[in-house]
Amino acid sequence: MPDETLDSDTPRARGSYAKGLARRQQILDRAIEVFASRGSARTSLRSIAEEIGVSHGALTHYFRSREHLLVEVYREAERQLDRHAPHSVDVSAVGIMTASAERNRTIPGLVQLYSTLVAAALEEGHPDAHAFASERFARIRGELADHVRRDQADGRVRADVDALTVATLVIAASDGLQTQWLLEPDVGHTAALELLERLLTERP
Amino acid sequence: MPDETLDSDTPRARGSYAKGLARRQQILDRAIEVFASRGSARTSLRSIAEEIGVSHGALTHYFRSREHLLVEVYREAERQLDRHAPHSVDVSAVGIMTASAERNRTIPGLVQLYSTLVAAALEEGHPDAHAFASERFARIRGELADHVRRDQADGRVRADVDALTVATLVIAASDGLQTQWLLEPDVGHTAALELLERLLTERP
DNA sequence: GTCTATAGGGCGATAGAC
DNA sequence: GTCTATCGCCCTATAGAC
Numbered sequence A, B: 001m002p003d004e005t006l007d008s009d010t011p012r013a014r015g016s017y018a019k020g021l022a023r024r025q026q027i028l029d030r031a032i033e034v035f036a037s038r039g040s041a042r043t044s045l046r047s048i049a050e051e052i053g054v055s056h057g058a059l060t061h062y063f064r065s066r067e068h069l070l071v072e073v074y075r076e077a078e079r080q081l082d083r084h085a086p087h088s089v090d091v092s093a094v095g096i097m098t099a100s101a102e103r104n105r106t107i108p109g110l111v112q113l114y115s116t117l118v119a120a121a122l123e124e125g126h127p128d129a130h131a132f133a134s135e136r137f138a139r140i141r142g143e144l145a146d147h148v149r150r151d152q153a154d155g156r157v158r159a160d161v162d163a164l165t166v167a168t169l170v171i172a173a174s175d176g177l178q179t180q181w182l183l184e185p186d187v188g189h190t191a192a193l194e195l196l197e198r199l200l201t202e203r204p
Numbered sequence C: 001g002t003c004t005a006t007a008g009g010g011c012g013a014t015a016g017a018c
Numbered sequence D: 001g002t003c004t005a006t007c008g009c010c011c012t013a014t015a016g017a018c
Helices: A017-038 A045-052 A056-062 A066-084 A093-105 A108-121 A127-153 A163-183 A189-201 B018-038 B045-052 B056-062 B066-084 B093-105 B108-121 B127-153 B163-183 B189-201
Strands: none
Touching: A017 A045, A017 A056, A017 A066, A017 A108, A045 A056, A045 A066, A066 A108, A066 A127, A093 A108, A093 A127, A093 A163, A093 A189, A108 A127, A108 A163, A108 B108, A127 A163, A127 B163, A163 A189, A163 B127, A163 B163, A163 B189, A189 B163, A189 B189, B018 B045, B018 B056, B018 B066, B018 B108, B045 B056, B045 B066, B066 B108, B066 B127, B093 B108, B093 B127, B093 B163, B093 B189, B108 B127, B108 B163, B127 B163, B163 B189
């Protein structure tokens, strides 16, 4: 395997540690492209390794299991998306999820990967996926609830609803609509999110 | 897309005889118990066969693939639940989903199985799961939209929202809340569904 | 630390024996 | 119609080369 020298802005690390980090990152970046282009179907470690151009063994050196690789790929993809298009502070809570949904819709493969990971997280014996999903839901629920509270202070969301409950509902709706969208792109998922926003804004 | 039977297009005529039919049904019933008790984890065809008390080959004789078995198990379980506790005509649309969610919560394994099937349906190369999920979403969306229209006529749901969009949103929220519930049972999924019902009932 | 080579056990699917 | 035997693939683990 040829030794690719990457310009790495990785902080100087001991020994050849920097090389490993760069390689790991390179694998992640290529893997993201693979998953984005064809979902998590046909993604045995061997297929991924072949397509990326590394050996099967090299893959398992950097990622302790197939599930671990999938989780890290999704995490990194999300990180890159956030870096590229950070959330505006100025938008409503549902607006955040709408924007996020639209963004995801440009890369169906990653939505498929997300569904696969969440489904795995629900089963026993998938510690990596479970940790990923639990953490993610808890974090997003918290962030979104904060946002809802701000919206309520600004009069953008009706004040007589519990912020955490709203956050839970919005996340659930967003996730559910995304799977329905993958199955049937013509269903009015945007309309449904808009409806939810309207219901949350109006005061009775 | 009209009714597509999963068994009709196979070259071999399985289950054409009374004995075969009975055996197939017996396998399904036992399999439902297995999945209900431990989800779709550790459910290789071999494990299922062993636990049910048939051979691995017998299983694949009656169900052309693992995925086909999973779909048929879920279909049959849902059918049995409906038979046992049919939906009251007298309840609201969200009420139907709430009742359904509560019912499902008594058998976590089947909720896990559902998530697994939906996730598989989103990928290429899973025709049985895809047919199952598409059909199911289309059917439930239609039924629920009809129900919403009735609710609107009765003044139980505000009249200024599109029934089909409401149905789409309610299904999405219900599905999403169910997965969140499996990950974190203490999260207020009931509260979230109640909130949605309240939002849909009140008039601004 | 990075990576290759290899072995073990389990899987879904299938051909062909009863 | 039923089921055993087998095939090729997969993930994981590990020993040891660079």
